[in-house]
Amino acid sequence: MLRKKIKATKMLNQIMSDYYHELDHASKSKDKKVAWCSSVGPAEILRSLEFEIYFPENHSAMLGSSRMATDLIPYANAIGYSPEICSYLTADIGAYLKHITPLSKAYPDIKSIPKPDVLVFNTNQCREVQDWFGWFANEFKVPLVGISTPRTVDEVTNEHITFIAQQMENLVKPLEKISSNKFDIDILKHVVALSRECSELWKKVLETAATIPSPFTFFDGTIHMGPAVVMRGTQQAVDYYKILLLELQERVKNHIGAVDGERFRLYWEGMPIWGRLRHYSELFASLKTCVVASTYCNSWIFKAFDEKNPFRSMAKAYTELFIVRSDEIKEKYLHEMIEFFKIDGIIFHDAKTCPHNTNSRYGMPQRLENEIGVPNLVINGDLNDLRCLSDEQSRTSIEAFIEQLEES
Numbered sequence: 001m002l003r004k005k006i007k008a009t010k011m012l013n014q015i016m017s018d019y020y021h022e023l024d025h026a027s028k029s030k031d032k033k034v035a036w037c038s039s040v041g042p043a044e045i046l047r048s049l050e051f052e053i054y055f056p057e058n059h060s061a062m063l064g065s066s067r068m069a070t071d072l073i074p075y076a077n078a079i080g081y082s083p084e085i086c087s088y089l090t091a092d093i094g095a096y097l098k099h100i101t102p103l104s105k106a107y108p109d110i111k112s113i114p115k116p117d118v119l120v121f122n123t124n125q126c127r128e129v130q131d132w133f134g135w136f137a138n139e140f141k142v143p144l145v146g147i148s149t150p151r152t153v154d155e156v157t158n159e160h161i162t163f164i165a166q167q168m169e170n171l172v173k174p175l176e177k178i179s180s181n182k183f184d185i186d187i188l189k190h191v192v193a194l195s196r197e198c199s200e201l202w203k204k205v206l207e208t209a210a211t212i213p214s215p216f217t218f219f220d221g222t223i224h225m226g227p228a229v230v231m232r233g234t235q236q237a238v239d240y241y242k243i244l245l246l247e248l249q250e251r252v253k254n255h256i257g258a259v260d261g262e263r264f265r266l267y268w269e270g271m272p273i274w275g276r277l278r279h280y281s282e283l284f285a286s287l288k289t290c291v292v293a294s295t296y297c298n299s300w301i302f303k304a305f306d307e308k309n310p311f312r313s314m315a316k317a318y319t320e321l322f323i324v325r326s327d328e329i330k331e332k333y334l335h336e337m338i339e340f341f342k343i344d345g346i347i348f349h350d351a352k353t354c355p356h357n358t359n360s361r362y363g364m365p366q367r368l369e370n371e372i373g374v375p376n377l378v379i380n381g382d383l384n385d386l387r388c389l390s391d392e393q394s395r396t397s398i399e400a401f402i403e404q405l406e407e408s
């Protein structure tokens, strides 16, 4: 067998099912409130106010992985959203316009996405989330609130942290009103502590891939990151990662690699191609190559969370992220990852509709290759719009890249 199954996946499927059913229930109930949140938005504040939290990016990734996205994007184009912009946004709006959701495919008793009582964004990742959420706020006639974060940040300074922490504190009053719950700083501290624990465990999970052979691939990571994204700040996420970590540590102990006969170790820089996860996972495995790590999966490691200082530590954690930073900081980070994970080559995914998560357009691959001598390959594609990808062309490039590694 080329790809090995992870036993914890059964538990993962169960907790993701529980998560979506709780959201569905909250959406139909008068007592519970639903907040939509951007993937690296201030989820802890929302959780402390007892909102059920829905993450549209996770939904859009499901549209991608179920290969529904490409056909839905034109419906958003038809109301004025360009085919050139974020295909999470266009696929998600297209799905809404067509009354379609992959949630019904996965869970037949769930008929629609949960209706929001409020939408909360942070522009740390991009401005697109603000536009995207703004469209839905208008559609559902509910409030839109958010945090504006500077981008291309070099060092994260005290001034940055004060500016963002203040915006986070300012969210409390309007959110308190919508939730009908009183804000309690001790509850927030507890949630931040759980988020920190989840983040530390997720980091340990990802770091098992530094072992040769690696027990875990980037493709596994894109599936198992679900709880770190949508359930951070809960005990369920913490419990899940303890179990997953034990399984991977067992693999490490027994020298079991995720890819049989691992010969090369690659790093994936950029967004996943959701509709082709299995395709690429099998292609790399057939070449006895393990894509061991990625910036994408690492993006839900938040080192700064500190329950003693919840607002400032959240402000720091959500601003230190790779996507928010300058090229210089990004290159330093990639350099560290390449050494830590013992990487032979880097795949840069140039995602046509996400410039924010694409780092191959301004000379970074060449600079890294010159500095540390690690070869790279740029694949043109997209996170959700499969019309931007040529399977044949990328297969040929990947095979040629592996041959190049064999010769070096």
Ligand code: SF4
Pocket: 057, 086, 087, 088, 089, 125, 126, 127, 128, 129, 353, 354, 355, 356, 357, 383
């Ligand atoms: S980071 Fe990219 S993929 Fe994610 S919401 Fe922003 S534009 Fe879309």
